[in-house]
Amino acid sequence: MSTRSARIATAGLWHLGSVVSACLASLGHRVRGTDPDGARVADLSAGTPPVFEPGLSKLIAEQAGAGRLTFFPTCREAFAGAEFIFVTFDTPVDDDDQCDLAPIEKTFAEIAAHAPQGITIVLMSQVPVGTCARLAAELRARAPRLEFTLLYQPENLRLGDALDTFLRPDFLVFGVGPHTDPVRWERAYEGIHAPHLVMRWASAEMSKHALNAFLATSISFVNELAGLAEAGGADIREVTRALKRDRRVGAYAFLSPGPGFAGGTLGRDVQALRALGLRSGKPTLHLDATLEVNRARLDGVADTLRQATGGLAGKRVALLGLTYKPGTSTLRRSHAIELARRLAAEGVEVAAFDPQVRQPVEETRGTLLCDSVAAAAAKADALVLLTPWPEFRDINWSALQSVVRRPLILDAHNFLDDAAVGRAGWRYLGLGIAASGLPTLGLAAPGTTAAEPLLAARAGRE
Numbered sequence: 001m002s003t004r005s006a007r008i009a010t011a012g013l014w015h016l017g018s019v020v021s022a023c024l025a026s027l028g029h030r031v032r033g034t035d036p037d038g039a040r041v042a043d044l045s046a047g048t049p050p051v052f053e054p055g056l057s058k059l060i061a062e063q064a065g066a067g068r069l070t071f072f073p074t075c076r077e078a079f080a081g082a083e084f085i086f087v088t089f090d091t092p093v094d095d096d097d098q099c100d101l102a103p104i105e106k107t108f109a110e111i112a113a114h115a116p117q118g119i120t121i122v123l124m125s126q127v128p129v130g131t132c133a134r135l136a137a138e139l140r141a142r143a144p145r146l147e148f149t150l151l152y153q154p155e156n157l158r159l160g161d162a163l164d165t166f167l168r169p170d171f172l173v174f175g176v177g178p179h180t181d182p183v184r185w186e187r188a189y190e191g192i193h194a195p196h197l198v199m200r201w202a203s204a205e206m207s208k209h210a211l212n213a214f215l216a217t218s219i220s221f222v223n224e225l226a227g228l229a230e231a232g233g234a235d236i237r238e239v240t241r242a243l244k245r246d247r248r249v250g251a252y253a254f255l256s257p258g259p260g261f262a263g264g265t266l267g268r269d270v271q272a273l274r275a276l277g278l279r280s281g282k283p284t285l286h287l288d289a290t291l292e293v294n295r296a297r298l299d300g301v302a303d304t305l306r307q308a309t310g311g312l313a314g315k316r317v318a319l320l321g322l323t324y325k326p327g328t329s330t331l332r333r334s335h336a337i338e339l340a341r342r343l344a345a346e347g348v349e350v351a352a353f354d355p356q357v358r359q360p361v362e363e364t365r366g367t368l369l370c371d372s373v374a375a376a377a378a379k380a381d382a383l384v385l386l387t388p389w390p391e392f393r394d395i396n397w398s399a400l401q402s403v404v405r406r407p408l409i410l411d412a413h414n415f416l417d418d419a420a421v422g423r424a425g426w427r428y429l430g431l432g433i434a435a436s437g438l439p440t441l442g443l444a445a446p447g448t449t450a451a452e453p454l455l456a457a458r459a460g461r462e
Contacts, residue, residue, distance in 0.1 A: 004187050005029050009082040011075060011107045012089030013040055015330070016124060016155055018049045019162045020088045022056060025063035026167070027191040033071045034078035036103065045071045052329035052356050055163050075110035084188050085111060086122045088155075093333075097267035101127060108135050112142035119148045120185050124155045126208060126265070128272045132201035136177060149184050150177055152201050154208035160327015171195045175204025212269035213287060218254035219261045220293035226257035226432025227300070236432025237414055257432045258413045259335040259386065260297035262324045267291070267333075298335055301384075301431070302342055305410055308429055309381050313347035316405070318380040320373065321387020322354040322364065329356040331363040335412075336386035340367045351376040355389055374403055382408040388415040397424035 005028045010021045013035035025031040035041050040050050047064065049056045063069035072078040079085060087107050092100040104125055111121060123132060132152045139148065152175030158165050172194050174185075189196075199207070222240060229236040240255040249255075261267065270287050277284035306312050324334035331337055340350045344366045351368040353376040360369055370376040373392075377383055377400055385392060393416065401407045407426040409416070414430040421428045429435075 004190060006083050006188050007081055008032070008084045008086060008188065009034065009075075009078040010086045010088050011035070011078065011110070012087060012103065012125065013037075013044060013050065013071070014090045015051045015053065015159065015162070015328075016090045016157060017086075017088035018044060018051075018060070019053060019056060019157060019166060020086055020124065020155075021069060022059040022063055023163060023166045024086070024188070025066075025069040026059060029068065029188065031063070031069050032078040032080075032082070033069070034073065034075050035071075036106070038073050041071045041073050053162050054160065054327060059163065075107065076114045079111070079114045079116070082116060082119065084120045084122060084185070085115060087125055089125045091126045091268065093264040093268045097264060097271040099126065099128065099268050099272070101131065104131075105135070108139055109142065111148075112139055112146065115143075115146060115148065117147050119146070120151060120188075121148055122151045122153050122185065122188070124153055126154065126268060127152075127205060129202050129205045129209065129276055131205060132175060132177070136201075149180055150201075151175065151180070151185050152204045154204060156208075156211075159325055159330065167192060169194045171197055173204050173207050174198045175201040177201055206273075209269040209273045212266045213273055213290070215254045216261050216266040216270050216294070217286065217290045219258075219266075220290040220297075222255045222257050223260060223297050223431075224293050229432040230434050233434045234432075235434065237430075239432075256413065258297075259301050259339070260294040262333050262335045262338075264333045267294075298338060298342075301335075301339065301410070301412055304429060304431075305343075305382060305384060308408055308410065308427075309406075312343060315381040316349040316351065316379055317343055318373075318376040318383045318404075319350065319352040319367070320354075320376070320383060320385040320392055321389055322352050322357045322367075323387050326387055326389045331357065331361070334363070334387075337363045339384070339386065340364075351378075351380065354387060355391060374400060378403045380404045381406045382410060384410045384412060385415060386412050388413045392416070397421050397426055401425050 008024055008029045008031045010017050010031060010033040013021065013033050017033060017035065021031050021033045033044065043050065044060065047057065047061045049060060060069065087104055089103045094100065104127065132150060136150045154173055156165060156169060172189065174196060176198060225239065226236045229239060236257050243249045243255055244251045244253055270291055274284045274287050309315050319336055319340060322334060322336045323329060323331060340352065343350050351370055353370045353373050357364065357369065358371065373395055401424060409421060409426050410429045412431060414433065418428040418430060
């Protein structure tokens with residue numbers, strides 16, 4: 001906990017803002033949050049966060065109970081007496097991954113009107129390169145007498161593990177303008193022990209684009225390899241295990257094939273770099289290819305399912321998982337939702353179960369939401385695992401076989417133990433796994449080492 005507590009306002013209270021607010025309060029700061037959505041402010045005041053994040057409800061309740069965390073409907077109230085204003089909107093994106101900066105720009109207008117003198121503004125929302133310089137210039141024009149420091153600290157939270165990644169990050173990037181004094185902002189980060197990388201605004205903005213574009217490229221790379229593995233009689237799980245053993249690649253590389261990257265975050269930063277290339281006349285061939293591979297990935301999943309079922313019209317398909325990743329309740333840009341819509345358009349009856357989606361919402365229209373895996377699988381012609389929730393590894397596949405019309409599972413993340421599923425009488429389909437008829441090594445779970453003793457024994461004999 002910080003020994004020098006600060007008075008902090010946060011503007012924007014969806015996932016990023018609610019996590020940042022609660023975590024800053026847990027460091028001992030006095031935090032006053034605000035959001036244009038009055039219902040969201042009311043829910044948070046009652047202890048209900050806008051999106052599921054493990055541990056977040058408890059942390060909000062603890063910090064509110066300690067008097068360190070409060071929420072207000074207006075910026076005027078939240079900004080009163082603040083030393084820091086953290087701008088924490090989850091930057092909206094459209095269907096083409098283009099970001100909408102309107103909420104951030106409106107907040108800077110509120111800062112011009114209501115921020116105290118000497119304020120330090122910490123922009124955490126993802127923004128295109130050049131945004132900080134533009135916002136600082138606009139703020140000076142709107143409020144020429146306001147003394148302020150603008151810091152860009154790009155968020156690096158991971159849905160499902162956000163509290164830990166905020167409080168115990170690998171590093172922190174700080175983008176600063178000319179003549180910025182670190183003493184003015186380091187107090188807010190006391191208690192977070194991580195290397196500080198201080199750089200100019202544009203470099204910090206681009207570092208976020210670069211990181212997410214690299215992750216997106218890794219995903220498209222391994223998904224392209226997965227198709228080649230199927231064609232060549234290989235198993236992509238074995239191939240990626242070899243890649244991750246090489247220290248030049250690393251054990252944590254984004255090399256797990258699946259339906260592609262979703263959620264908007266990675267795509268938004270790829271598009272930001274492509275837009276920069278277009279404006280400056282610089283080609284972005286690599287990034288163009290990354291997006292093209294990703295766009296085609298869900299088509300490939302649908303094609304695999306179509307071939308396995310002998311045509312989709314009139315079939316019933318059960319989807320396991322709807323959120324775009326485990327550990328969250330958000331359906332934003334989820335591949336499962338997109339696949340459900342495509343299947344419904346082809347005359348498929350779509351049922352689904354997700355541990356965090358129990359009530360119908362706009363995104364699930366046309367999908368039968370069920371309260372258990374068994375209910376979703378009832379009379380299904382195929383199951384498709386689309387969100388790798390840990391509890392799906394505990395499914396009793398032998399018992400589940402009795403309720404389906406056909407024991408077929410398409411595992412879009414190679415998440416399950418294919419050997420165990422096969423022994424239970426199911427036909428297992430993964431991505432990047434050739435149907436060669438060779439003995440399985442039981443390598444389904446990404447990152448596991450189930451086959452290492454067998455491979456080591458073979459190596460010893462050879």
